[in-house]
Structures are given as structure tokens and as C-alpha cells.
Amino acid sequence: MILIVDDNPDNIYSLQKLLESKNFKVDTAHSGEEALKKILKYNYALIILDVQMPDMDGFEVAENIAGFSKTKETPIIFLSAVNTDKRFITKGYDSGGLDYVTKPVDPDILMLKVKTFYRLYEQTQALKDIQQALEMEVERRKQAQLELRSKVDYLHTLLESLPQIAFTCDHLGNIGFVNGRWFQFSDSENTFPQTHPDDRLIMAELQESLESGKPLEMEVRVKKRDESGYSYQLLRVWPILENGENNWVGTFTDIDAQKKAEQEKDEFLSIASHELKTPLTSIKAYMQLLDRKLSLDKNCPEAKYVGRVQDQVGKLNSLITDLLDISKIDNGKLRINKKVFSLERMVQNAIDSIVQTHDQSNMELYRQGDISGLMVYGDEIRLEQVLVNFLTNAYKYAAGTEKVIVDCSVMTDVVKVSVIDFGIGIPENKLSEVFDKFYRVEETSFDFQGLGIGLYICSEIIRSHQGTIAVESSAGKGATFYFTLPLNLPTDAE
Ligand code: ADP
Numbered sequence: 440m441i442l443i444v445d446d447n448p449d450n451i452y453s454l455q456k457l458l459e460s461k462n463f464k465v466d467t468a469h470s471g472e473e474a475l476k477k478i479l480k481y482n483y484a485l486i487i488l489d490v491q492m493p494d495m496d497g498f499e500v501a502e503n504i505a506g507f508s509k510t511k512e513t514p515i516i517f518l519s520a521v522n523t524d525k526r527f528i529t530k531g532y533d534s535g536g537l538d539y540v541t542k543p544v545d546p547d548i549l550m551l552k553v554k555t556f557y558r559l560y561e562q563t564q565a566l567k568d569i570q571q572a573l574e575m576e577v578e579r580r581k582q583a584q585l586e587l588r589s590k591v592d593y594l595h596t597l598l599e600s601l602p603q604i605a606f607t608c609d610h611l612g613n614i615g616f617v618n619g620r621w622f623q624f625s626d627s628e629n630t631f632p633q634t635h636p637d638d639r640l641i642m643a644e645l646q647e648s649l650e651s652g653k654p655l656e657m658e659v660r661v662k663k664r665d666e667s668g669y670s671y672q673l674l675r676v677w678p679i680l681e682n683g684e685n686n687w688v689g690t691f692t693d694i695d696a697q698k699k700a701e702q703e704k705d706e707f708l709s710i711a712s713h714e715l716k717t718p719l720t721s722i723k724a725y726m727q728l729l730d731r732k733l734s735l736d737k738n739c740p741e742a743k744y745v746g747r748v749q750d751q752v753g754k755l756n757s758l759i760t761d762l763l764d765i766s767k768i769d770n771g772k773l774r775i776n777k778k779v780f781s782l783e784r785m786v787q788n789a790i791d792s793i794v795q796t797h798d799q800s801n802m803e804l805y806r807q808g809d810i811s812g813l814m815v816y817g818d819e820i821r822l823e824q825v826l827v828n829f830l831t832n833a834y835k836y837a838a839g840t841e842k843v844i845v846d847c848s849v850m851t852d853v854v855k856v857s858v859i860d861f862g863i864g865i866p867e868n869k870l871s872e873v874f875d876k877f878y879r880v881e882e883t884s885f886d887f888q889g890l891g892i893g894l895y896i897c898s899e900i901i902r903s904h905q906g907t908i909a910v911e912s913s914a915g916k917g918a919t920f921y922f923t924l925p926l927n928l929p930t931d932a933e
Pocket of ligand 1: 832833836837860862863864865873878879880881883884888889890891892893894895917918
């Protein structure tokens with residue numbers, strides 16, 4: 440808006456009409472005092488100021504305007520009868536624009552000047568807006584940085600208070616922060632603790648995680664700085680989103696005592712099962728002798744007891760074998776002797792031995808799927824052990840039902856062997872755990888004997904054959920346990 444200040448209403452009228460005809464918005468004041476009041480109240484893009492006015496002349500008005508910070512940049516065009524010396528009014532009026540138009544006013548000249556000042560005003564205004572927006576942005580960023588800093592400080596305080604060794608690193612694996620405990624294992628805040636020569640390298644494992652974006656969890660032995668040897672630690676590193684970038688937080692948790700206890704338990708299991716095996720083998724041999732002797736006498740009533748003792752000895756034997764297997768798996772010593780063999784023969788052997796040991800059962804065993812002539816590559820004895828385990832479980836957990844099915848199906852590049860029973864089944868939320876070591880489904884563990892290690896051994900055997908093992912089941916609906924084996928025979932296999 441443009442303010443016209445003139446004591447002569449005729450002048451105001453003609454100027455107002457002229458400006459309005461060019462689409463400018465116009466306000467008017469008839470004296471210097473009125474002008475000052477309006478200028479303080481409203482914002483004007485330009486003031487057209489008559490110099491000769493009674494009471495307060497144009498120069499005085501201009502001097503006052505220059506004194507107010509709000510208005511000192513508003514451009515002014517003086518309308519004067521004569522070209523008066525203007526030096527004294529420019530004093531203190533350093534910004535904005537100043538110009539003169541002499542009366543009688545030439546409308547073209549005036550409009551030219553008005554337009555120039557108006558454009559100048561608009562550009563200044565736009566610049567001001569940009570500056571304001573920039574200032575706000577700078578302020579916002581400063582604030583965000585402060586908030587981030589305080590979050591990082593908070594995170595570091597948290598990490599410092601942890602009982603574990605803790606650190607942060609960026610997406611390239613460069614270590615950022617380490618807490619005080621770090622220096623128990625490393626003498627530099629930039630390098631990871633030294634690991635045992637037989638263990639995987641932390642940096643190599645971490646690199647894989649950083650690339651895939653997946654958290655890292657590994658057990659590793661790290662060297663203590665006090666020269667007292669290595670200590671087992673559980674290293675966990677997981678990503679946190681910070682400032683739009685993935686940064687990582689890691690901890691080393693001391694699991695040394697737990698690891699040692701586990702090792703002692705494994706050693707005990709291994710020794711105990713070895714020691715138990717020796718007398719058991721003698722008992723088995725003597726029982727066989729006794730069985731042969733007593734079965735010669737058809738009327739001997741004790742003969743049937745010998746058979747039962749042999750059954751129990753068989754169960755004891757397989758329990759001890761399982762315990763031995765567990766300790767072998769834990770020590771990485773479970774031997775797998777792979778050869779090419781007939782899968783049909785292996786399946787039939789497993790079925791024969793299970794039917795023999797369950798001759799009291801009323802369950803019918805059915806076969807589905809033709810695999811005659813199919814050769815696979817693996818450890819026949821260990822794979823038979825898996826199938827016998829599935830079948831033993833089926834007879835145990837589906838006792839009293841009518842049938843169990845062994846299904847063999849050949850797919851594109853794998854063969855699948857399933858044991859399907861119609862027994863108590865397994866609740867769906869427990870399915871993922873049945874292959875864990877010592878796991879037994881709580882709801883049924885009191886009703887059935889067992890150690891919860893058979894399926895764990897099976898999964899380890901199948902894993903070392905690059906196969907898959909799984910179960911499909913739900914409570915009360917029976918269970919289907921299956922394993923698959925790859926069908927590609929090695930070119931150099933015998
Ligand atoms: P165990 O039978 O000696 O307890 P396993 O490792 O063979 O140990 O089986 C683990 C658990 O899985 C069992 O305790 C049982 O709860 C469940 N399970 C295994 N097979 C079956 C099945 N066929 N039906 C229902 N539950 C089963």
C-alpha cells in the first residue's frame with residue numbers, strides 16, 4: 440500500500456486517482472501528524488510526501504520516520520515546489536530510498552519512480568522472507584543437533600552403566616564410542632579385542648552383518664589384557680537408526696563361567712556314558728546266553744522274563760547311545776560316513792527293526808510312495824537312526840491309535856521321507872522348539888518317558904547331510920515328522 444501525505448485535498452485526490460488507475464492500493468494523510476500515526480500503525484511500501492505542509496513539514500516527517508526502526512527502511516518520494524537542499528534530512532536515513540519530484544507533478548515521471556520503488560520494496564520484502572526462512576531453518580537444525588547430542592550423551596551414559604563391555608560403530612565398522620570396560624580386553628578404543636586363533640574373526644563377521652543389515656550374535660573367546668588367557672564372551676551387535684543412518688551398538692557379555700560349566704557337563708556325559716556302556720555290553724552278552732539256554736527248555740516259565748529284560752536292556756542301550764551322540768555333537772566329533780546306498784533298503788531296515796521291537800503294539804504300519812531303485816548319498820546307519828527315532832516317537836506319542844504311515848516322495852532334486860501318526864500331536868507354538876537339545880513339550884512330558892535329545896540328534900544328522908528336517912502338527916491332530924535329502928550324487932562317490 441502507498442501512503443500519500445499532502446495538506447491539499449485536491450493534490451491528494453488527483454494523485455490517488457492516478458495510482459489507483461495503475462492498480463496500486465492507496466491510503467492518505469492530510470498532515471504530518473496524521474501521517475506519522477498511520478505509519479506507526481500500518482505497513483507501507485512507499486510514502487509520497489509533500490514537503491510544504493503547515494505545522495510539521497515533509498522533512499520533519501521524514502526525520503521522524505528515520506527514527507523508528509519499524510519504518511526507517513520505507514522509501515519516500517518528496518513532492519516539492521523547489522529543489523530544496525536535502526542534505527539535512529538524509530542524515531540518519533540510510534536505508535530505503537529517497538527521491539524528489541517537483542511540482543507540478545509529471546504523472547509519467549512520478550509513475551516511473553513509484554514503480555521502481557515499489558519493485559524495490561517487493562524485492563526487499565521477498566529477501567526478508569527468505570532470510571527469515573533461512574534463520575528459522577538454521578535454528579531448527581541447531582535445535583535438532585542439540586537434541587541428537589543429548590540423545591547420544593544419554594546412550595553413552597547408558598552404555599557406561601552396563602555391566603557388559605559396550606561400544607558403538609558406524610555402518611563401515613569404525614568404532615565410535617567404547618565404555619570403560621572395553622579396556623579390560625583392548626588397549627585401543629579403535630580396535631576390537633584379540634580373539635582366539637580357532638575362533639571366527641570379529642571384524643569379518645561384523646562386516647557381513649553390516650552389509651546385510653542383520654544383527655550379529657556370536658560366541659567368541661577374547662584375550663584378556665592382564666595376560667590371564669582367553670574369556671568366552673557373547674558378542675551381540677545390532678543396528679540403531681540415528682540421524683537417518685544405520686549406526687550399530689554392540690555388547691560383549693561374559694559367558695565364561697557358563698561355558699566352563701557346559702564343558703564340564705559335556706565331559707561328564709561323555710565319561711558317564713562310556714563307563715555305562717561297558718558293563719551294559721556284558722549284561723547284553725550274558726542275557727543272550729541265558730536266553731539261548733532257557734529257550735531250549737520249552738516249559739521254562741522264566742524264559743519270557745529274559746525277553747523282557749532284553750527289551751529293557753535295549754532301551755537302556757539306546758539311551759546311553761543317545762547321550763554319547765550328544766557329547767560327540769557338542770565336541771564336533773559326530774562322525775558321518777557317506778556312501779551311495781539304496782534308500783529303499785534303509786527304510787525297510789528301519790521299519791523291520793521298529794516292528795520287531797513293538798510286536799506288542801496294535802498299530803498297523805503302512806507304506807506310501809515307491810522309491811525302489813533310488814540311490815542316495817549319505818550315512819546309511821545315521822539316517823536309519825533318524826527314521827527309527829521318528830517311528831519310535833510315533834509309537835510312543837500315538838500309542839492306542841490304529842496306524843502310522845511311512846511316506847516316501849521323490850521331488851525335483853530332493854527325496855522326502857515322512858512319518859505320519861495320528862496321536863497327541865504338538866501345539867503349534869511349540870513346533871519350532873522340538874528339535875532343540877533337551878526340549879520336551881511341557882504338557883505331555885509327565886505322561887511319557889524321554890530325555891528330549893532324540894530329535895536334536897536327528898536334526899544334527901540331517902544338517903550334516905545338507906537336508907531339511909521339520910514337523911507339521913497341532914495339538915490332538917497327530918504329527919508328521921519328515922526329512923529331505925538332496926538327490927545329487929557326488930561324481931566321485933563310490
Ligand atoms: P523324547 O521323546 O525322548 O522326549 P525327542 O527329542 O524325540 O525326545 O522329542 C522331543 C519332544 O517332541 C518330545 O518330548 C515330545 O514332546 C515331542 N514329540 C516328538 N515326537 C512326537 C510325536 N510323534 N507326537 C507328539 N509329540 C512328539
